Amino acid sequence: MLANLKLTSCRLFVLGLAVALAGCAAWGGDRSAGQIAEDSAIVASVKARFIADKYVGASSVNVDAYKGVVTLSGDVLSFVEREQAERIASAVRGVVKVENKLTVVD
Numbered sequence: 001m002l003a004n005l006k007l008t009s010c011r012l013f014v015l016g017l018a019v020a021l022a023g024c025a026a027w028g029g030d031r032s033a034g035q036i037a038e039d040s041a042i043v044a045s046v047k048a049r050f051i052a053d054k055y056v057g058a059s060s061v062n063v064d065a066y067k068g069v070v071t072l073s074g075d076v077l078s079f080v081e082r083e084q085a086e087r088i089a090s091a092v093r094g095v096v097k098v099e100n101k102l103t104v105v106d
Contacts, residue, residue: 031067038094039065045092046070055084061102063089068096075105 031039042065050058062073070089076082086100 035067039067042068042070042092042094046089046095049088049092050085053084053088055081056088057081061085065095068094069099070095070097071099071101073101074103076102077105079104 043063046063046065047058050056050061050063057076060074060076064071064073070092072085072089076085082100082102082104085102086098089095089098
């Protein structure tokens, strides 16, 4: 009886995992799981570098990545901050292009 319960629990876990992975694959579109992981690592690295930088307000800059293309969006306080954010993002390993959509506000 206990063995059957463990086997059923294991099957349910495997089924749940398969459904979750299928959902991730559908969500990723034309990206592989590896590419999704790389894009997530790029975003994390860019955000960490923004936090460490004295010119970029990390909380005001949104960072997205898709197949190595990083998009920066949000409002910044100066052109220096806008350009610094782009330089930082461009220097991260795996970034192939940066689309800078940051807006300088007064």
